[in-house]
Amino acid sequence: MLGILRRILDEAEKIIKKTPILKNFFPVFEATDDFFFATKKTTRFAPHFLDGIDIKRFMSFVIIALIPATIAGVYFFGLRVLLVIAISYAAGGLVEVAFSVGRKKPLYEGFLVTGLIFPLILPPTIPLWMVALGASFGVFFGKEVFGGTGRNIFNPALVGRVFLSLAFPEYFATMWQKPFWGGLGGFVKFMPDSITGATPLINFKSTQDVATWPCLLMGNLPGSIGETFRIGIIIGGVLLLLVKIAEWRISLTYIASAFIVSFIGHIFLPESFAPPLFQILSGGLLFGAFFMATDPVSGPLTHQGRWIYGILLGVLTILIRTFTGFVEGVMFAILLMNACAPLIDTIIINIKFKDIPQVEEA
């Protein structure tokens, strides 16, 4: 079996290298080849052996951690979710391939995560063409214009979503569908019937109603595709923290500061500030805290910076939710803090490494 696959790849390589047009698409072949078979390169100098982890494994763990939320998304909102994910991968992947061919650089793995996170933060009623538009917009303006993987300032999935929510606000304001509940749910249906309801956060804004926490944990309330099943998000998120892929400092401080700010706010202004537990268990706060704020590329590098980043994220999220016209603050909070991350790092690094001491004249 393996021998056959190896031979197919070897033959394909020969053909691609010979044909002038196909030669441009060598990065695509290279990525496929690297996906199936690990490198044969060995270390050339000390250290003579290396840590087992590589970026492929790093990114795979994020995908593994997202599995519970994805399955729940399908259960709540029907098999159409799978189509949405496929389109997101295809559209964003095309932009990624175009850039890697143009730059003559290998195709990197970062998009594997973006392509899955992006559909999970969309409303279930989203038209398929909009998914394609948002995914390609996010990858193009969120990542590639800055120079590709490792150089992006913003989280590409959030750039895609913020573009869609500003260009087509109606889909993000009112068109929230009630999820399937009971039996096989969405596993046997394509999409929910057109009964629309309001998300718990919208409900609170208009009526000050607070959903109960068991409902919020189970996720059988309207919301984005992947953000409602919070038990699964917590399980996946804690897994990521335990394997050291996501930074525990960011997740912990984000959730803690959101809790504290809403706790204090709720004492003084109970009409505008929702109660703390409800704040944390509603909207995309948990999803954002575990999977998006912890994106290492767009977040700060220093430990101290990560503490500050997490605290400010929590404060901003609650303030946006409470005092602005937007019901959901996670997206804007993370994007704003992404923009601040390099500044936070620079300040911390400059404090840590002060000027070189000058020798005084004797």
Place this chain on the structure above:
Amino acid sequence: MNILTFKGGYRFKGFTGRAANKLITLDLPSTVRIPLRQGFGSTLTPKVGVGDGVKAGQIIAQDDKLVSSPIHSSVNGTVTKIEKVNYFKRSIDMVTIESDGDPGYEKLAGATKEWEKLPNQEIEELIYKSGASSLNREGIPTSFKSSIINSEEVVDLIIHGISSEAYNASLKTLLEGKNLYNFVEGIKILKKIMPKARIHLALNSRKKDIIESVKKLTSNIEGLKIHALYSKYPQGYDEVLIPTILGKKFPYGYSAANIGIVVLMLQTVLHVYDAVVRGKPLIERILAFCGQAFKENLHVKVRVGSSLADILKDRLFTHFKHRVVLNSLLTGVELADLSLPISREFSQIIAIRDDDLRRFLNFMRPGFHSDSYSNTFISQFVKVGKIATTNLRGDQRPCIQCGYCSEVCPVDIMPTVLDRYIKLGINETLMRFGIFNCIECNLCSYICPSKIHLANNLKDAKTKLIEAGCDNSLCILPKFNLKGLDDYKGVKNLR
């Protein structure tokens, strides 16, 4: 007992192929080649000529004017050749001696069991004449210019047996039987020649039985402190040991001797005992054979100057390619040319598989044998034995700012930030970010998920900075009162 440690670092544990607690003596080699630069010191010129008969233990190179220690013939026989050979990137004289098969050796004159009655000068002479004074990074100070400072100037003496690498020589084997008493006796000898020094004995905190027995034996030595240290890499480095034990700052880029501290390894103390009490010159070393490519992992006693090919003969597996590395997998040199002889600096020889197989779906495997800083491999929970191979374990990718390198850095600099600035151009900003604090432990290169050669890039940038005239003396000299600087300049590039 209170366990000391430092910020950063990484503990290598559970590798297969660690040297077992077994010591064998290898046969006498038929020819030896003695490099005339071994351990700490300058290159020496030979005192013997081709055709001369030499005895094992006879000094064949000595220069009391240079910072150096004598070098001996390690076998009885005749000198057949003296030639310049490229040995670890230096062209040095190498004396070839054909052995006559007699395993005896010439004892040092004056060695006695009642060493306490000898004056310091004579003890120092014995240590110097035996060659033991050239071991470790700054040698043992004697009045014969074996180190850059004098023995009276030593404030602290650190003796360490911390096994923080993936593969180490076993403390148990080194201190087996009588050696434990000899070791304690060796400490007393060192104490006598360095009267002002406080003695610190740093041992691996996991070897509780050794700590206990050493504690009992050393209780009557005045001013000796035993420290249990967590065996995180790179705890064995001087730059990390001194801040951990003494709480002092280290003048990075200089040597511990410059601040009056001498750091010795365990085996060195045993050589000191051998020299002073038994009159045995440094003609034999105990080496640990580690790594998966060895048929049997054990310790061997070999004569200095035996060729690698001889001592490795029939000991390595032949059904796969292997790479032989000296002393450390993280910082050691690859021993590509097996015709080279071993010198007194050798303590471990590590042979690992040169792994160029393309494994199917490697990144999805559970990883029973993989070592990783992250917890993404099952080997963290199921102990089957990790295997070190030379495979890159992934493709090189841009930095994703995971921050692992800053977390493990033992001297608290940020390798990835430095790397970013190096790409922008070599200038003084790098000095502000502490590039000269880098102790080249290579841990950041090891840990990087993007497989970036961080440590190597930093090293290159340091060389370029020095070429451009930026020296770290600006950062160091105003803060420290360094001793022996003139001599240090002369022997700077020892490591």
